[in-house]
Amino acid sequence: MKDYRHLSPSEIDTLKKNGCTHHDWSLVWVKENFKPDYIRDTVFSGEIKLGVLENVFFLEGGIKKHACINRAVIHHCEIGDNVVIENVQNYIANYCIGDNCFIQNVDVILVEGRTTFGNGLKVNVLNETGGREVHITDKLSAHFAYIYSLYRHRPKLIDRMKGIIDFYSEKHASDRGTIGNNCVIVNVGYIKNVRIGAFCKITGTMKLKNGSINSNKEAPVHIGRNVIARDFIVSSGSRVDGGTIIERCFIGQACHLDHGYSASDSLFFSNCQGENGEACAVFAGPYTVTHHKSTLLIAGMFSFMNAGSGSNQSNHMYKLGPIHQGIVERGAKTTSDSYVLWPAKVGPFSLILGRHYKHSDTSNLPFSYLIEKDNTTYVAPAVNLRSVGTIRDAKKWPERDRRTDPHRLDFINFNLLSPYTIQKVFEGIRILKHLQHTSGEASEIFTYQSCIITKSALKRGLELYYIVVHKFLGNSLIKRLEKTPFKSNEEIRNQLKPTTDIGLGEWIDLSGLIAPKSEIDLLLNRIENEEITTLEEINNEFKRLHENYYEYEWTWAWEKIREFYEVTEETITAQNVIRIVEKWKESVIKLDEMIYDDAKKEFSLSFKTGFGADGDIQEQELDFEYVRGVFDKNPFVMATLQHIEEKRALGNELIDRIKSIK
Incomplete structure (x- = not known):
């Protein structure tokens, strides 16, 4: 064997004197500079390869430990250089152990038979009884899993994807x-x-069976005390600790499960957090967060979601069993003790308050509040747009991306406003106007998807939806024209012309990746036709779509600008652009002022209850100030005020740059 040699007779004698045994020492191979001095009381069997034991480990508390193999039973293993293997109660069998490993006080580490280490394992996500199962791999992305679980209407595609996994x-x-x-x-x-x-x-882990822990130098994995994991894959940078129990689960990059969390048949993608509660058959897209003991997530698809304490769902109605599923689109939140009876679908960036039993679909009313009153779901469209919490969430997600692995599995678009959400805003406008037309503007309540929308909520929703349309389309226009001097309307028209037709039509959110549906359909066709045959090729296509997002976004936005503002590519002028930018400025500032007012509520007198417990109102206010700070100096408030000024200046700069063009 290259780089290895047999033991010398003197080395065998030393090992025997040190209490070591092997039924056939000719099966032991060692590196050239091997010395047997630090191997004691160890039983070897099968073919063994040993590296050198030269280095010293420096442990916490100032302890030094020389590399060694002591008090162990080792069968059919290859052991690298400078390891500590000590106090193995049963045995280590059929492993290649790398350099500089520290293995101490373990019961048993073994491989039995041929295994895929969790790859290809079936996870019955969304439907506990099967039908949407995802077969997991080391390279599983949220986007691949989204297609594999939801596109069951394309059996040939699913069959090809299963073949790639196999x-x-x-x-x-x-x-x-x-x-x-x-x-x-x-x-x-x-x-x-x-x-x-x-x-x-x-460290301190109880049981790990049939899985992969894809740790690396750039993004180490930590598996902690009292963890039990069966049939699993844990991706780079993740931490599973504190008595967590997982079974048939995929844990994505930089996830954190702790404090007795339990999960079965679930997928957790990048930056998810689970503590205290439980998950069953859950598709947890990026940034799904649940921290509370009484919270159950079951048979649902989520992403960028924060679950309040006591949040719960039901996936059966005591008829055909747990066959129902729910989809809560990106950015949603649930309040304490909220409940949803599946099947149901909730639109992006919505807030769920109370208990909901009506199987509603509000996916085309984004940024809404779903409020339970007298066992009825009331919808307040668009009001979450003016919430300080919504904006704060959108800012914090990229800041809280803990992935350090340069090879990322998920391609995450953090944008609050995108073709995906704005297309839903346009549909929301159509729905609300249709309700007005069919029920009459004199109606006090409107019914939609078994939900109630009050007259005032509908009117406010339309106003907010129009504001956010102006904001998004204006953002896109200004971005397209920035840092470019123009001398004529023709130059403006040339700059506005898209460089590609990709982006027209519907957009979809594949659990974090926002992309044109036409491109996803093209990708799926190529998989079906076996033009794409590996996981790497599929992930590269997801990467391409992510990297070209803004180019495709402009194609979509330019079409909507022409429709919404009634301009054409051939006749748009600087004065048309100025009109759009003025409307954009007005909308951005108005929305920021709403957010500012919403933030101010948290500094009102009622929110100071409990502060300055033993004093008068003045002491109460002082105590609140020392704990929460002063409103005008709050970082978010200051950022909002700065944002207003920056946007006003940005709009004015473009207007000044083109206003002289006739």
Whole structure:
């Protein structure tokens, strides 16, 4: 064997004197500079490869530990350089262990038979009884899983995707496990058929069975105390700790599960957090967050979602069993003790308050409040647009991206406003106007999807939807014309002309990736026709769509600008642009002022209740000020005021640049 040699007779004698045994020492291979001095009381069997033991580990508290193998039973293993393997209660079997690993106080680590280490494992997501199962892999993205679980109306596509997964799983199958370089495995119980990536830290874990831990130097994984995991994949940069129990789960990049969280048949994609509560058959898209003991997420699809304490859903009505599912589109929130009876669909950036039983579909009324009153769902369209919480969430998501792995699985678009949400705003305008027309403007209430919309809520919703349309289309126009000097209307028209036709028509949100539906359909056709045959090729297509988002966005926005403002590509003038920008300025400032007023509510007298507990009103206000700060100096408030000035200046700059053009 290259780089290895047999043991010398003197080395065998030393090992025997140190209490080590092997039924056939000729099966032991060692590196050239191997010395047996630091191997004691160890039983070897099968073919063994040993590296050198030269370095010293510096442990917390000032302890030094020389590389060694002590008190262990090791079968059919390859062990790298400078490891500590000590106090193995049962045995380590069929593993390749990397350099600089520290393995101490473990029960058993083994691979039995040929295994795929969790790849190809079936997860019954959304429907516990099957039908939307996702077969997980190391390279699973939220976008691939979205298509694989929801596009069951294209059986040929699903069959091709399953074939791609099977190929990948078989390619990575082995009867030998790996523990990468620089791993720490201490005080651990049972590990079976688990592949462990480099720089992984596993401490105090109870049981790991049939899975992959895709740790690496740039994004280490930590598996902590009392964790039990069966049939799983944990992606780079994630942390699973504090008695978490997972079964048949995929954990995406930079996720954090802790404090006794339990999950089965669920997928968690980038930057999800789960603490205290439980999940069953959940598709948790990027940034799905749940922190509370009494919160259950079940049979639902979520993303950019924050679940309040006591949030709950039901996926059966005591008839045909748990076959129902729900979709809560990106950016939604649930308040404490909210409840939704599946099936139901909730539009993006909505807030769910109370208990809802009507199986409503508000997907085309984005930014809404769903409020329960007298067992009826009342919808307040668009009001979440003026909420300070909505804007704060949109700002914090990119700031809280904890992924450090340069090879990202999910391609996440953080934009609050996009062709995906604005197309729903346009549809919301159409719906509300249709309700006005059919029911009459004199009506005090309107019925939509088994929900109630009051007259005042409908009127306010239309006003806010128009404001946000002006804001988005104006944003796109100004961005397109920025930093360019123009001398004529013809030059403006040339700049406005899109560079591609891609982007026209409907857009979709594939759990974080916002893209034109036409391009996704084209990708799916290529998969069906076997033009694309690997996971890597599919992920590269997702990456391309993500990287070209703004180019495609402009194609869509320019078409809507022409329709909405009744201009044409051949005749638009500088004066038309100025009119649009003035409307944009007015809308942006008006929306920011609403957000400013909403933020101000949190500094009102009623919100100071409980502060200055033993004093008068003056002390109450002082206590509040020292804890929460002064309103005018609040960072978000200051940023909002600055945003108003910046947008006003941005609009004025463009107007000044083109106003002389005739």
